[in-house]
Amino acid sequence: MRNPDLIGSNRRALGLVILGIVLSLILFSMPLYSFNACVYTKKSPNTFVGDEKYRTVRAEVEQVADDYRAQGFAAEIGEDVLERVNSKGETTSLITFTVNQSLSKSPLSMLGCGFPASYVLAAMLFLMGLALVCAILGSVGTMDLVHFHLDRRTASLRNLAAVALLLALLLVPVFILMNNVAFSRRIALYNAGLLEEGKDALFAKMDRLLFDGRMGADIGKALSGLTMEHSGLIWMLLPAILMSLLAAVQLRYGSIKSSALRACLYFFVVIVCVVTLYPYYVMTITAFRSNAETLDMYFLHLFPTKWIWSNLSDIIHRGVPRYLLNSLLVAGGATGLAMLCGIPAAYAMARMNFKGKKAFLGFVIMSQMFSPVVLLIGISQLMNTLHLNDSVLGLMLINAAFNQAFAIWLLRGTFVSISSEMEQAALIDGCGTFGALTKVLLPMAMPGIVTALIFVFINAWNEYTIATVLISTASNRPITVGITQFSSFNMIEWQYLFAASLVATLPVVVLFMSIEKHLTSGLTSGGVKG
Amino acid sequence: MNSPLNRHKWEPYLWLLPSIILIAVFVVFPIIIVFKLSFSEISKAGVIGGYIGFQNYRDAVHLPAFRTVMLNTFWWVISVVGISTILGFVVAMVFNQKFRGRKIARAILVFPWATSLVIQASVWNYIIKYEYGSLNSVLLNLGIIKQAINWRSSYQIEFIWECGVGIFVTVPFVAFCVLSGLQSIDDSYYEAATVDGAGFWDKLFKITLPMVRPSLTVSTVLNIIYVFNSFPIVFTMTKGAPANKTDTMITYLYMLSFYERKKGPATALSVIGFLILCACAGIYMMTVMRKEDEQ
Numbered sequence: 001m002r003n004p005d006l007i008g009s010n011r012r013a014l015g016l017v018i019l020g021i022v023l024s025l026i027l028f029s030m031p032l033y034s035f036n037a038c039v040y041t042k043k044s045p046n047t048f049v050g051d052e053k054y055r056t057v058r059a060e061v062e063q064v065a066d067d068y069r070a071q072g073f074a075a076e077i078g079e080d081v082l083e084r085v086n087s088k089g090e091t092t093s094l095i096t097f098t099v100n101q102s103l104s105k106s107p108l109s110m111l112g113c114g115f116p117a118s119y120v121l122a123a124m125l126f127l128m129g130l131a132l133v134c135a136i137l138g139s140v141g142t143m144d145l146v147h148f149h150l151d152r153r154t155a156s157l158r159n160l161a162a163v164a165l166l167l168a169l170l171l172v173p174v175f176i177l178m179n180n181v182a183f184s185r186r187i188a189l190y191n192a193g194l195l196e197e198g199k200d201a202l203f204a205k206m207d208r209l210l211f212d213g214r215m216g217a218d219i220g221k222a223l224s225g226l227t228m229e230h231s232g233l234i235w236m237l238l239p240a241i242l243m244s245l246l247a248a249v250q251l252r253y254g255s256i257k258s259s260a261l262r263a264c265l266y267f268f269v270v271i272v273c274v275v276t277l278y279p280y281y282v283m284t285i286t287a288f289r290s291n292a293e294t295l296d297m298y299f300l301h302l303f304p305t306k307w308i309w310s311n312l313s314d315i316i317h318r319g320v321p322r323y324l325l326n327s328l329l330v331a332g333g334a335t336g337l338a339m340l341c342g343i344p345a346a347y348a349m350a351r352m353n354f355k356g357k358k359a360f361l362g363f364v365i366m367s368q369m370f371s372p373v374v375l376l377i378g379i380s381q382l383m384n385t386l387h388l389n390d391s392v393l394g395l396m397l398i399n400a401a402f403n404q405a406f407a408i409w410l411l412r413g414t415f416v417s418i419s420s421e422m423e424q425a426a427l428i429d430g431c432g433t434f435g436a437l438t439k440v441l442l443p444m445a446m447p448g449i450v451t452a453l454i455f456v457f458i459n460a461w462n463e464y465t466i467a468t469v470l471i472s473t474a475s476n477r478p479i480t481v482g483i484t485q486f487s488s489f490n491m492i493e494w495q496y497l498f499a500a501s502l503v504a505t506l507p508v509v510v511l512f513m514s515i516e517k518h519l520t521s522g523l524t525s526g527g528v529k530g
Numbered sequence: 531m532n533s534p535l536n537r538h539k540w541e542p543y544l545w546l547l548p549s550i551i552l553i554a555v556f557v558v559f560p561i562i563i564v565f566k567l568s569f570s571e572i573s574k575a576g577v578i579g580g581y582i583g584f585q586n587y588r589d590a591v592h593l594p595a596f597r598t599v600m601l602n603t604f605w606w607v608i609s610v611v612g613i614s615t616i617l618g619f620v621v622a623m624v625f626n627q628k629f630r631g632r633k634i635a636r637a638i639l640v641f642p643w644a645t646s647l648v649i650q651a652s653v654w655n656y657i658i659k660y661e662y663g664s665l666n667s668v669l670l671n672l673g674i675i676k677q678a679i680n681w682r683s684s685y686q687i688e689f690i691w692e693c694g695v696g697i698f699v700t701v702p703f704v705a706f707c708v709l710s711g712l713q714s715i716d717d718s719y720y721e722a723a724t725v726d727g728a729g730f731w732d733k734l735f736k737i738t739l740p741m742v743r744p745s746l747t748v749s750t751v752l753n754i755i756y757v758f759n760s761f762p763i764v765f766t767m768t769k770g771a772p773a774n775k776t777d778t779m780i781t782y783l784y785m786l787s788f789y790e791r792k793k794g795p796a797t798a799l800s801v802i803g804f805l806i807l808c809a810c811a812g813i814y815m816m817t818v819m820r821k822e823d824e825q
Contacts, residue, residue: 173672180673230673268624269631273638276702279653280641282664286656299667299678341548348545360546362815367557369811371759373780374803377567377787377796378560401556404549433541462646465761469788480646487652494656501649512644513637 003144010143013251017135017161020244021128024237028121031104032234033179035210038225039075039218040064040099047095049081054095061097068099071214076100098225103210107175107234113209117178120171127168128241134161135248147254155252162248169241176234181300183228189298191224280505287311287499294494311499320500322475323482327504329392330467330478331460334399338407338456339449341400346411347437351420368405372398372466380469390472398470399460406459407452414448415441451518458508479504564804568797590795590802595774595782602689603758603779610696611753615746617697618704623738625705626712643702651766654695658682688768689776695763700756704749711745712738744817751814755807779803 042064044057061077068075080096110118111125138157142150150158186202189195206226207219242263249259286294288307349357372379379398380389388394422444423436431439442449464480471477474485483504486497568586571579590596625636642650657664658681666678682688719737728736761780764770770777770785777785779799787796 177672181671184673185670262629265624265627265629269629269635272621272624273635275698276638276641279650279657282657283649283653286664295662297662299662299670302667302671337552341552344545345549348542352542352545354539354542357542360550363553364549365815366811367553369755369807369814370557370561370804371756372560373759373761373784374800374807375557375560375564376784377793377800378563379556381563381567382556382560397552398556401552404553408549458644462644464646464648465784469784480648483648483652497652498656501652505645505649508646509641509644512640516637516640 003146006146007143010139010251013247014135014139014143016247017165017244017251018132020165020240020242020247021132023240024128024244027233027237027240028107028125030231030233031106032231033105033107033110033183034229034231035101035103035105035183036225036227037101037103037210037223038098039068039073039101039221041225042097044095044097046092048093049095057095057097061099065099068101073211073214074101074103076102100225101210105209107179110179110209114205115178115182115209117175117182120175120178124168124171124175127164127171128244131161131164131168131244131248134158134164135251139251147252158248158252162245162252165241165245165248169238169245172237172241176230177302179230184230185298185300187223187226187228189300191226194298195300283498283501283505286494287502289495291493291495308495311495312503315496315500315503318485318496319474319477319482320479320503323477323479323500324503326392326476326482327461327478327480330395330399330463331457333393333396334403334460335453335457337396337400338403339453342404342407342411342452343437343442343449346408346415347441349408349412350415351423364405364408367402368409370402372402376465376469379466383470389470390476391470392476392478394470395463395467395478396460398466399456399463403456403459407456410452410455411445411448414445414452417448418444447518451515454511454515458512461504461508561804564797564800567793568801570794572793572797574791586794586798587802589792590798593786593792593795595777598775599777599779599782602775602777605689606693606696606764606778607754607757609693610700610757611750613693614697614700614753615704615750618701618749619708619742619746621701621705622708622712626709639702639705641702642699643706645699647699647760647762648766650699651695651763654691654698655767658691685768685772685775692764692767692776695767696757696760699763700753704753707745707749708742711742715741747817748814751810751817754810755814758803758807758810 040061042057042061044053047053047057065075065077076099078098078100080098082094082096083091084093085091107121111121112118134157138154138161142154145154182202183206186195186198187206190199190202203219203223206223207213207215211219246259246263249262253259285303288309288311289304290306290308293301293304348354349361383389383394383398386394388397418441423440426436426440427433461478462480463478467478467481468484471481479500483497483500486493486500567578569581569583571582571585573579621639625632625639629635660666660678660680660682663681665681666675669675670678682691715738719741720733723733723737759780760778761784764776764778764781765784768776770781774782774785780803783796783799783803786792786799
């Protein structure tokens with residue numbers, strides 16, 4: 001049974017796969033990179049356009065250009081006239097003659113030049129070739145099959161085509177990035193004399209690429225005024241390969257509309273994840289850089305040139321372990337206290353009837369509304385009176401109190417959702433109320449308790465404002481305040497700041513991820529920190 | 531529920547006692563202190579004098595930066611809460627779809643929420659540095675820009691960056707609130723709507739939005755309060771500079787009381803902030819209590 005519609009749409013999809021690959025090949029062979037090198041410069045002072053000196057110098061320059069042309073280079077003469085009236089009212093003039101070479105290179109011609117980017121290019125070409133072969137092999141004789149009736153071999157061939165195209169798509173920005181770093185940015189820095197290392201090797205490769213290696217020792221001079229620009233057209237690689245990719249997905253799964261929607265969905269998710277992770281990438285990368293590299297003005301290195309692991313050991317000597325210990329004490333103590341006070345209260349709220357229950361609930365919610373910041377002055381005054389100023393204990397108490405509301409609220413929700421029958425049975429068996437709570441209810445409510453516990457812990461761990469106000473002795477600082485010592489007003493030691501931040505962030509992020517499942521259920525019933 | 535647990539009339543109160551003491555001493559007491567201080571004379575050295583009526587409030591309102599700071603606070607709260615609610619809603623809608631890697635994506639979304647705001651703000655501080663920041667580095671190397679851009683060329687732009695960081699850390703919270711609402715919607719509603727021929731927008735406005743409205747309300751009101759109270763972002767990124775032009779009320783009152791030694795007006799500002807929060811909290815409580823009654 002042959003289905004002409006199906007054959008038609010499958011053929012179209014295969015056609016689009018091939019078209020996308022062909023388009024990107026065309027793009028690769030277009031002269032997208034334009035180089036402009038100034039190989040010869042002659043400055044001629046006191047010369048006016050058209051006078052005798054001008055003609056002599058011009059002839060001289062043209063001779064040089066002709067020499068280059070004779071060697072088979074393209075050479076153009078440029079002139080730049082600078083006229084100025086000096087203090088005596090005379091006009092002076094300076095003419096600068098240059099012999100320029102404008103070259104356009106296609107990405108394909110960069111293959112085999114030994115640049116990192118050319119290996120990426122080779123990989124892309126290989127992937128696209130693979131996709132092409134797989135898509136065609138996977139279509140021979142199977143065009144009339146519905147996508148879920150494909151045999152294993154065809155299905156995996158078509159899958160492979162899609163995966164190869166996806167990888168090729170991801171390599172596009174990598175390729176553009178590497179070319180930019182290698183040519184445009186590095187050469188600008190070499191020419192400005194800001195960077196020396198690796199210069200000769202790069203210039204030798206440039207010689208091979210631009211002048212077929214004929215410049216030899218003159219290459220430094222030839223590249224002295226080199227600029228490189230890539231045409232914006234190169235970004236068209238992205239839609240071209242994306243089109244191939246979508247068509248390959250259609251070939252495998254049938255419908256183009258749902259594959260396009262799917263692609264949008266993944267695109268959005270990837271963007272959200274990349275943006276979210278970006279600060280963490282920066283934090284991690286910077287934590288392992290040398291101090292000089294964190295302040296690198298040339299923006300050359302997306303990754304540390306050398307991973308400085310000693311940053312981690314350096315911060316140990318700068319008091320970070322002590323701060324971490326303080327944070328652990330504050331957060332652990334606050335969590336313990338908040339639970340110790342919160343569990344009985346939540347229990348009473350969930351299981352008992354009494355006058356003023358609603359009023360207490362209101363009281364609790366109200367207390368949740370006030371972040372300690374607005375009450376800073378009151379709190380510091382209170383702590384002065386209690387002689388808890390500048391102490392870990394004071395910080396612990398404040399954190400416990402301000403997290404009380406959330407703890408009660410979340411625990412109450414958990415307790416209410418558990419039937420009270422078991423406890424009643426325990427009570428009849430002669431357990432006290434306390435026994436019924438500890439032996440029966442608490443074990444059953446463990447997941448909810450753990451969620452509340454971790455939440456309070458993280459809130460206390462991340463607290464910053466109260467700690468800056470209350471704590472003045474360095475050895476009593478929690479980590480959030482402790483890291484600010486690395487960013488003093490006139491000098492910021494970014495590598496230490498972020499190494500300490502990394503150490504302070506990792507445990508809580510892991511903890512938080514462990515309760516992520518419960519977040520969605522617990523959130524709207526109570527409400528938590530923002 | 532009248533269970534055998536109620537053996538004595540006073541027993542429930544005993545269970546509540548530790549919690550009440552904790553909240554009373556460390557939350558209610560400071561409130562009272564701030565109120566009392568706001569009507570007292572406070573010297574530069576912090577010595578507390580007698581009752582001076584509303585003088586502190588008059589001083590606070592006549593502070594040169596008062597207007598700017600209030601306006602900043604307004605824009606700060608409105609933009610951060612507004613934009614992150616919209617973005618968070620969109621993110622939640624997408625993350626509620628079934629797709630491969632959803633668990634990982636959700637775990638990643640949690641990151642900004644779990645990270646201390648000081649750390650977040652420091653990292654963004656580094657990212658947008660003109661001379662060596664990471665954003666310039668990435669854009670330059672991709673060839674998207676030709677020259678390093680000064681991302682913080684004026685205080686207005688710096689304030690916008692602060693709002694941006696605020697949005698960045700608030701979106702996950704909104705997204706998870708909305709996700710919890712979305713997950714409680716029964717699929718049968720959508721199926722019925724599809725049978726009736728409803729399109730995407732019909733479903734969005736007639737089913738999704740009404741159903742997640744309670745979660746949206748809770749997250750919005752809570753966000754108003756948290757964003758209003760937010761201190762570390764502004765403090766880390768600009769410290770309110772230049773001349774309190776990027777301060778919000780919270781950072782301003784910190785500066786007033788602990789740097790400029792003007793505790794009197796600072797306490798008055800605290801009380802004003804407190805009253806604004808009370809209004810928000812009142813709305814929030816009514817919403818929550820009503821929800822509680824429905825259940």
